[in-house]
Amino acid sequence: MFMRFVQLKIKRNSEQAFERFYNFRSAKALLEVDGCLFAHLIQSDKSESDFISFTVWTSHEAAEAYENSGYYDELVGELDPFTEDSTEWKISLNDDMTLDYAPVKEKPTVKGMPVVAGTMEDDPTQKIGEHPYVRILSLKVDPANRAEFRRLYDEVTTPQILKVPGCRAAFLIGSDDEESGDAVSVTIWENKDYADVYERSGKFNELFSILRPLLSSLYQWKMTLDPRHQARTHSSDDVSVVGYHTVAGVKV
Numbered sequence: 001m002f003m004r005f006v007q008l009k010i011k012r013n014s015e016q017a018f019e020r021f022y023n024f025r026s027a028k029a030l031l032e033v034d035g036c037l038f039a040h041l042i043q044s045d046k047s048e049s050d051f052i053s054f055t056v057w058t059s060h061e062a063a064e065a066y067e068n069s070g071y072y073d074e075l076v077g078e079l080d081p082f083t084e085d086s087t088e089w090k091i092s093l094n095d096d097m098t099l100d101y102a103p104v105k106e107k108p109t110v111k112g113m114p115v116v117a118g119t120m121e122d123d124p125t126q127k128i129g130e131h132p133y134v135r136i137l138s139l140k141v142d143p144a145n146r147a148e149f150r151r152l153y154d155e156v157t158t159p160q161i162l163k164v165p166g167c168r169a170a171f172l173i174g175s176d177d178e179e180s181g182d183a184v185s186v187t188i189w190e191n192k193d194y195a196d197v198y199e200r201s202g203k204f205n206e207l208f209s210i211l212r213p214l215l216s217s218l219y220q221w222k223m224t225l226d227p228r229h230q231a232r233t234h235s236s237d238d239v240s241v242v243g244y245h246t247v248a249g250v251k252v
Helices: 015-030 060-068 071-077 125-131 143-161 193-201 202-213 215-226
Strands: 002-009 036-044 050-057 089-093 099-103 109-118 133-140 167-174 182-191 239-251
Touching: 002 015, 002 060, 015 050, 015 060, 050 060, 050 167, 050 182, 050 239, 060 071, 060 109, 071 133, 109 143, 143 167, 143 182, 143 202, 167 193, 182 193, 193 202, 193 239, 215 239
Parallel strands: none
Antiparallel strands: 002 050, 002 109, 036 050, 036 239, 089 099, 109 167, 133 182, 133 239, 167 182
16 A cells, blocks of 8 residues: 655635635545555644645555556646645746746645555554544654554554544554654544543653654654653654545545
8 A cells, every 4th residue: 555645835815725626526536546545645743734645556556557647747737726836936047138027836745665564454544544634744754664663653553553532443554765754653443532632641752762762863862852852752754643634535
């Protein structure tokens, strides 16, 4: 199974129109693509203009074929009326020696990685699709510790977090590149209140302490140097937590 996240910055006051467009155009179009199992639009708790198109695929190959087919670029192009204009400008010199100035449209940030640990079921999209709140924890793991990190997430973290009230699924996605330490924990919740209680209870810090020794040396250095991070372990540059609520989308 492969998860793909497309980050989008939407113009102020265009959020509701964008949600409707995604629901009736983007999500349905995505599910017509071979290998796409699930397409939801999720909105950040931190900023109303920050969205992610969250899709689940049968395989990395299926997601890659979609991105390389040209259909991805076509669908992204349809989002232009909703996405924020770039702050970058392209300057070109014409044949008559005059200058042209034009804004450069930034492409959305895309992150896609296979599921390597966590909740494994016949139909994991069922759990994702039924519950409206998604918590995304981004990590930087020491590449030498990748295998051990995945084992602990699978055998220790996942069973414990699934006992937390309101948590319905937990997935660890990680890069295929052996030199990369990128990893993302995706947890699915019945609602935001359950996720907030989990974090305030201290259970997050308890579970995170099991995995923390396997993070990159940069993170360990920051933790040692800056005592402020002792109380909020997820505030480091190498660890960030963002909550998202589902606003649109469908699944197969």
